[in-house]
Amino acid sequence: MFGIQELLLNVLVLIVFILFIPLIIVLKCNNDSHINLLKLFSFSMAIISCITFPLTLTNGFIFDLRLIALVMGFLYGGLKNGLLLIVVTVLYRLCFGGIGTIGTILTVCVTLISILPFIKKFNNFTKRKRMLTVTLLTLLNSSIFVIFGLTIFSAHFELLIIFYYLAITAISCPCIVYIYETFHESIHISQKIIKTEKMEMVSHLASSISHEVRNPLAVVKGFLQLMENADLEETKRKDFLQISINEINRADTIIRNYLTFAKPSPENIEILNIKDELCKTIDIITPLANMSSIIIDTAVKPFFIKGESQLLQQCLLNICKNCIEAMSNSGTLTIETASENNHLHLTISDTGTGMTKEQLARIGEPYFTTKGREGTGLGMMAAMQIISSLQGKIHISSTLDKGTTFSIIFPLINK
Secondary structure: OOOHHHHHHHHHHHHHHHHHHHHHHHHHOOOHHHHHHHHHHHHHHHHHHHHHOOEEOOOOOEEOOHHHHHHHHHHHHOHHHHHHHHHHHHHHHHOOOOOHHHHHHHHHHHHHHHHHHHHOOHHHOOHHHHHHHHHHHHHHHHHHHHHHHHHOOOOOOOHHHHHHHHHHHHHHHHHHHHHHHHHHHHHHHHHHHHHHHHHHHHHHHHHHHHHHHHHHHHHHHHHHHHHOOOOOOHHHHHHHHHHHHHHHHHHHHHHHHHHHHHOOOOOOOEEEEHHHHHHHHHHHHHHHHHHOOEEEEEEOOOOEEEEOHHHHHHHHHHHHHHHHHOOOOOEEEEEEEEEEOOEEEEEEEOOOOOOOHHHHHOOOOOOOOOOHHHOOOHHHHHHHHHHHHOOOEEEEEEEOOOEEEEEEEEEOOOO
């Protein structure tokens, strides 16, 4: 039907440029100034597109739904954005000429006057009141545009055209505003949920760290108080001193693991020989393995990867230490390397107690440990974070009473 198609095309244009594009902008862009600029551009394109595909009349007047975009741009974007949209509207309308250009200029002036009282308090309105405000202002200014044409310029409009124009405006405007409000409300709620979850995570981690650090400090405090006793034997004094040092070292390890989790980004990237790094790790863990009668079986070849030696060492030590501690009465720690599809495959496995499916699913959580009071759960969490920061992947498989296997993959560097 004549008139309907053009106006419905305008509705489609408004949906694209006012709803979907601003939604994508908000989701993808983090800079507020860039978001405002891109939204202004999107609303400008909505106005330009509406004028480009109008319902054209022979009296020099063209009917379109640009006023929906103009009013929304004013109220949601502020006075500065609104004035820029008026400039875009007038300049682009001048390109089409005709007596309707003067009608457009008069209408946007009335639009500016009618909107000014609402700009400052619009954001404080409820969702329903914002919908009503935008719709009434749009209908008011659309009606004034028609009145200007009929009275000042003596244009002859068909009543059916006027009816289509005002009816589609009245129906589409509240629908567009409602969807716009719903989208932004959902985004706002999602952002609040994410922020709350992050704060909760930080709170839990802080609580966990303070609890774990407080334990060794309490031990140190107790032994230092005992050492104040002048009658204490020298051998006991030395034992107490050594225990205190060990507890301080444990507190330092807890803090270091936490800091690694918080900021594991490698700073001194270099090409590392995985064989050399594993040999350093084996040298460190060998005394611990010997204490538990554990055999270290290696099949390590020289492969090269990118990373930071200190971070990689911490990661390997945490995993190997976990494997050794899982074999309390003897066992075998196996460390193997291989290459496949230009990737290093590092396998570290033990013959220890293993884990259930439920335990395996929780590996890497900051509160979860299979070591009872001896563990914090931070070591494995830090190791997994380091592997991720080095562009690697880790897969853990375990069978109860048979052992656990850590399969780690890093991109290879050809040298």
